[in-house]
Amino acid sequence: xxxxxxxxxxVQYTGVKAEHxxxxxxxxxxDVSHMGEFRVTGPGALAFxxxxxxxxxSKLRPGRAQYNWLPGTQGxxxxxxxxxxxxxxxxxMVVNASNVSKDxxxxxxxxxxxxxxxxxxxxxxxxxxxxxxxSETLLQPHTxxxxxxxxxxxxxxxxxxxxxxxxxxTGYTGEDGFEVFTDASEAETIWDKLLAIGITPAGLGARDTxxxxxxxxxxxxxxxxxxxxxxxxxxxxxxxKTHVGREHISLAPPQKLIGLKLDRVPVREGYPVKVGGExxxxxxxxxxxxxxxxxxxxxxxxxxxxxxxTFEVEVRGKDHPATRMDLPFxxxx
Amino acid sequence: xTNTPTELxxxxxxxxxxxxxxxxxxxxxxxxxxxxxxVELPEVGRVVEAGETIAVVESVKTASDIYAPxxxxxxxxxxxxxxxxxxxxxxxxxxxxxxKLDVTGEGDxxxxxxxxxxxx
Numbered sequence: 001x002x003x004x005x006x007x008x009x010x011v012q013y014t015g016v017k018a019e020h021x022x023x024x025x026x027x028x029x030x031d032v033s034h035m036g037e038f039r040v041t042g043p044g045a046l047a048f049x050x051x052x053x054x055x056x057x058s059k060l061r062p063g064r065a066q067y068n069w070l071p072g073t074q075g076x077x078x079x080x081x082x083x084x085x086x087x088x089x090x091x092x093m094v095v096n097a098s099n100v101s102k103d104x105x106x107x108x109x110x111x112x113x114x115x116x117x118x119x120x121x122x123x124x125x126x127x128x129x130x131x132x133x134x135s136e137t138l139l140q141p142h143t144x145x146x147x148x149x150x151x152x153x154x155x156x157x158x159x160x161x162x163x164x165x166x167x168x169x170t171g172y173t174g175e176d177g178f179e180v181f182t183d184a185s186e187a188e189t190i191w192d193k194l195l196a197i198g199i200t201p202a203g204l205g206a207r208d209t210x211x212x213x214x215x216x217x218x219x220x221x222x223x224x225x226x227x228x229x230x231x232x233x234x235x236x237x238x239x240x241k242t243h244v245g246r247e248h249i250s251l252a253p254p255q256k257l258i259g260l261k262l263d264r265v266p267v268r269e270g271y272p273v274k275v276g277g278e279x280x281x282x283x284x285x286x287x288x289x290x291x292x293x294x295x296x297x298x299x300x301x302x303x304x305x306x307x308x309x310t311f312e313v314e315v316r317g318k319d320h321p322a323t324r325m326d327l328p329f330x331x332x333x
Numbered sequence: 334x335t336n337t338p339t340e341l342x343x344x345x346x347x348x349x350x351x352x353x354x355x356x357x358x359x360x361x362x363x364x365x366x367x368x369x370x371x372v373e374l375p376e377v378g379r380v381v382e383a384g385e386t387i388a389v390v391e392s393v394k395t396a397s398d399i400y401a402p403x404x405x406x407x408x409x410x411x412x413x414x415x416x417x418x419x420x421x422x423x424x425x426x427x428x429x430x431x432x433k434l435d436v437t438g439e440g441d442x443x444x445x446x447x448x449x450x451x452x453x
Contacts, residue, residue: 016393264415265391
């Protein structure tokens with residue numbers, strides 16, 4: 001167990017590789033109850049969300065979810081988030097655990113002029129992420145909802161093992177799957193039932209290797225209050241609209257996020273990335289890819305080097321060759 | 334339940350030392366580290382002091398320093414680990430050994446019982 005965002009979190013249950021493989025081949029479940037949930041309600045909820053996010057929330061329909069960003073007022077991101085639309089004038093926002101208080105303060109500071117109410121429901125909800133190609137098949141016998149009719153980013157009330165829950169066809173592993181929003185008091189029972197039907201418990205370690213293979217940026221690594229959000233390849237999250245911090249996002253990013261492949265030596269966050277001996281950036285996340293069998297990493301490099309193909313990464317004082325690799329490193333079939 | 338052979342000596346930093354100078358990491362340490370994916374070994378001929386950082390074992394999640402449990406000269410390293418670093422997990426006291434020292438002086442080492450009770 002390790003401390004993470006004020007929670008004690010399991011890094012692994014049986015082993016990172018085994019858990020990672022279970023999600024890629026069958027199904028695993030992550031306890032992501034540490035994520036924060038804010039309910040946004042009122043006649044001005046949509047206008048407020050349009051003001052504080054970069055994506056176009058007006059495109060959402062009841063029962064649908066959308067990946068989105070909370071831009072800061074000084075450039076950078078306050079957080080990257082998911083917004084789930086319940087009905088007209090009611091949304092659920094899921095935020096990163098380490099950012100709950102910061103996001104809450106930021107959102108509160110921008111409510112002026114909007115007829116909107118924010119409720120912090122982080123204590124109420126537990127969140128279990130069932131991920132992997134077998135997720136639908138394994139869950140289907142235990143819910144009355146036809147899961148095959150629910151496409152990616154669907155969000156709907158359902159019963160699961162007889163409990164009233166909300167399900168979302170979302171996740172952050174690069175695989176199909178469902179996130180189960182459950183009352184915190186029922187989470188342990190549901191967790192046990194998920195394991196009993198053959199879903200593998202998976203910890204933070206596998207969650208990180210999976211999202212990294214899928215090329216998903218993680219807040220605190222590829223995103224922060226000071227990293228230009230367009231450094232990543234996620235410019236589609238910024239739509240043509242007026243919002244907080246718009247002026248910063250319009251500027252060209254000084255750095256670009258790239259993927260790197262190494263032959264053998266794993267590289268970690270903070271290691272210098274060089275071209276011809278000169279430091280041009282640093283590693284933001286790195287691991288040995290369980291699926292690909294070699295080390296992979298994401299790095300922020302000077303924008304001028306975004307198309308450079310070969311780099312060196314300094315590991316304990318020694319430079320190791322690295323090759324640029326397009327993101328995502330791995331795409332599920 | 335991890336294995337702690339009685340014929341070895343142990344450092345608090347989880348290295349074991351055999352009577353012939355062979356060094357590895359303990360079953361407890363490999364279990365804590367998880368899947369080992371890379372091992373960086375010292376150069377043969379290097380002279381080291383007990384307690385000095387001498388190798389690095391990398392698991393999927395993290396890089397961990399390995400310390401010399403004794404002073405001496407490196408006389409051999411386990412070349413098999415470059416192709417099969419997972420030996421550190423599967424055979425920490427046998428095929429997963431790290432390097433061999435010509436020992437000139439031991440560090441502060443424990444017997445198996447003391448090490449096992451310290452890591453219970």
